[in-house]
Amino acid sequence: MIDYRLLQAMAAVLEQGGFEKAAQALNLTQSAVSQRIKQLEQQLGQPVLIRSLPPRATALGQRLHNHLQQVRQLEAGLELSANPDDLIIRITVNADSLDTWLPAALVLNTYPLLRFEVSVEDQAVGLRRMKQGEVMACLCASADPVNGGAVIPLGVMRYRALASPEFIQRYQLSAGESAHLQQAPCLVYSRDDRLQHQFLADVAGIEPLYTHHLPSSEGFIRAACAGLGYGMMPELQVRPELEQGLLVDLVPGYSLDVPLYWHYWQMESPVMETLRHSVVTAARQALY
Amino acid sequence: MIDYRLLQAMAAVLEQGGFEKAAQALNLTQSAVSQRIKQLEQQLGQPVLIRSLPPRATALGQRLHNHLQQVRQLEAGLELSANPDDLIIRITVNADSLDTWLPAALVLNTYPLLRFEVSVEDQAVGLRRMKQGEVMACLCASADPVNGGAVIPLGVMRYRALASPEFIQRYQLSAGESAHLQQAPCLVYSRDDRLQHQFLADVAGIEPLYTHHLPSSEGFIRAACAGLGYGMMPELQVRPELEQGLLVDLVPGYSLDVPLYWHYWQMESPVMETLRHSVVTAARQALY
Numbered sequence: 264m265i266d267y268r269l270l271q272a273m274a275a276v277l278e279q280g281g282f283e284k285a286a287q288a289l290n291l292t293q294s295a296v297s298q299r300i301k302q303l304e305q306q307l308g309q310p311v312l313i314r315s316l317p318p319r320a321t322a323l324g325q326r327l328h329n330h331l332q333q334v335r336q337l338e339a340g341l342e343l344s345a346n347p348d349d350l351i352i353r354i355t356v357n358a359d360s361l362d363t364w365l366p367a368a369l370v371l372n373t374y375p376l377l378r379f380e381v382s383v384e385d386q387a388v389g390l391r392r393m394k395q396g397e398v399m400a401c402l403c404a405s406a407d408p409v410n411g412g413a414v415i416p417l418g419v420m421r422y423r424a425l426a427s428p429e430f431i432q433r434y435q436l437s438a439g440e441s442a443h444l445q446q447a448p449c450l451v452y453s454r455d456d457r458l459q460h461q462f463l464a465d466v467a468g469i470e471p472l473y474t475h476h477l478p479s480s481e482g483f484i485r486a487a488c489a490g491l492g493y494g495m496m497p498e499l500q501v502r503p504e505l506e507q508g509l510l511v512d513l514v515p516g517y518s519l520d521v522p523l524y525w526h527y528w529q530m531e532s533p534v535m536e537t538l539r540h541s542v543v544t545a546a547r548q549a550l551y
Numbered sequence: 552m553i554d555y556r557l558l559q560a561m562a563a564v565l566e567q568g569g570f571e572k573a574a575q576a577l578n579l580t581q582s583a584v585s586q587r588i589k590q591l592e593q594q595l596g597q598p599v600l601i602r603s604l605p606p607r608a609t610a611l612g613q614r615l616h617n618h619l620q621q622v623r624q625l626e627a628g629l630e631l632s633a634n635p636d637d638l639i640i641r642i643t644v645n646a647d648s649l650d651t652w653l654p655a656a657l658v659l660n661t662y663p664l665l666r667f668e669v670s671v672e673d674q675a676v677g678l679r680r681m682k683q684g685e686v687m688a689c690l691c692a693s694a695d696p697v698n699g700g701a702v703i704p705l706g707v708m709r710y711r712a713l714a715s716p717e718f719i720q721r722y723q724l725s726a727g728e729s730a731h732l733q734q735a736p737c738l739v740y741s742r743d744d745r746l747q748h749q750f751l752a753d754v755a756g757i758e759p760l761y762t763h764h765l766p767s768s769e770g771f772i773r774a775a776c777a778g779l780g781y782g783m784m785p786e787l788q789v790r791p792e793l794e795q796g797l798l799v800d801l802v803p804g805y806s807l808d809v810p811l812y813w814h815y816w817q818m819e820s821p822v823m824e825t826l827r828h829s830v831v832t833a834a835r836q837a838l839y
Contacts, residue, residue, distance in 0.1 A: 358767060375736075477649065480767070491657050503791075
């Protein structure tokens with residue numbers, strides 16, 4: 264069987280981002296941490312860490328790290344462990360879910376000591392991090408499971424093309440002329456955000472000429488309200504702005520539905536199963 | 552004088568993230584783009600690009616890129632240019648400003664064709680990107696200007712330690728006992744976010760035991776409302792939640808003030824000066 268003390272040393276270096284911090288977290292000297300990792304590498308006949316700053320896992324190290332996380336969570340299910348480091352759940356999610364319906368799903372009263380490390384990634388990066396064993400689950404728009412993984416559909420997030428009434432007036436967008444639409448500044452979240460391109464292609468067969476990059480869901484909405492540009496926003500996140508008339512549809516009746524999926528490992532620990540049920544329940548209430 | 556056609560080729564490779572996309576953006580063949588960059592490097596006797604994926608600028612390339620952006624913005628001030636690529640303003644800001652008061656400051660009616668590329672970085676990274684010429688301005692909590700840069704104070708962002716009433720009851724936090732406070736799960740934005748640590752040190756001289764990492768200002772607030780944890784939140788961003796009683800103070804009367812500064816280049820183009828005035832005006836209205 265694997266010597267888990269050695270694996271824990273490796274995991275601590277990766278999770279703490281260095282040998283010194285790992286030693287502190289484990290209450291060991293730095294040289295003891297190094298020794299354990301050398302011993303692990305000798306047993307396996309291959310390196311598990313790349314000695315960069317911060318240290319990174321080799322492909323083998325990633326597989327072992329993922330394995331250790333699964334073991335930790337199986338142990339957490341036994342409710343024997345009092346070590347909070349065993350209860351970290353790393354997930355990667357899309358920004359719009361984190362800003363709206365997802366946080367409520369993370370409150371699991373049966374596991375009060377759980378700690379979440381949530382990262383926001385675009386879909387390709389998120390699934391790669393799952394394959395590499397860095398995260399235990401991935402919430403994204405891809406329906407294709409990773410090797411050894413499974414996937415459950417959560418529903419769709421509905422996006423509407425919105426702008427402030429002043430903005431619509433300033434750029435003469437109420438008539439729906441495509442030339443005006445193309446001249447109007449457009450908000451995009453990042454280079455990977457193609458929702459606005461999809462909207463313009465759908466309604467006018469054109470591409471946006473002027474884009475602002477704002478990498479924040481909420482900042483995006485504040486910018487649209489201020490009249491910096493128009494953009495596709497989750498209906499879920501702009502209800503107050505729609506009610507107060509701060510944002511209105513560019514093309515009434517138009518919307519874009521983005522499906523969301525929860526990616527998880529087939530060999531699922533009880534805590535991850537509880538989390539999955541909570542996510543599915545919250546999604547069914549919030550999404551279409 | 553520098554041959555700006557060559558500089559533009561270099562800038563396009565950096566901004567588009569590759570030779571092929573740069574060629575498309577400039578309406579040139581890929582080999583013409585490569586040739587121009589080689590010619591630039593021959594003239595200077597040094598490389599300007601590192602041929603990685605995506606290509607990166609050498610130190611010299613960074614200085615030239617920064618210079619080109621200054622020239623573009625000076626040209627934009629002449630209002631002769633019709634090329635939207637000349638009007639991109641890259642700035643880096645803190646997440647909480649982007650989610651609250653900053654977007655309104657980006658609407659500059661005198662420059663309707665400007666395009667913003669906003670990135671969210673922690674302070675150290677933001678200032679480094681400014682030094683490297685990747686951004687024209689940086690909004691952060693550091694008062695120390697970079698070499699050749701200037702700095703203007705914007706006011707302070709006030710943070711309060713907040714949680715949902717249910718959370719306060721569940722973890723018995725109303726009596727203010729430090730043991731209870733230490734056991735209660737704490738939300739942090741990222742490893743660099745020390746506001747919660749500061750709060751616990753101030754009120755009880757302790758460190759948080761259980762932290763959740765949620766890298767989104769708005770997700771942070773949604774998580775606090777759902778009862779996942781407590782955390783330090785900008786007063787500016789939680790007015791509705793405070794009014795509706797969804798969030799309440801952990802320690803009434805306690806707040807933490809974080810000063811914010813606008814970093815800009817001493818040699819400032821007219822458009823950057825206009826932006827600076829707009830940012831200062833918006834900050835004076837929103838901040839303390």
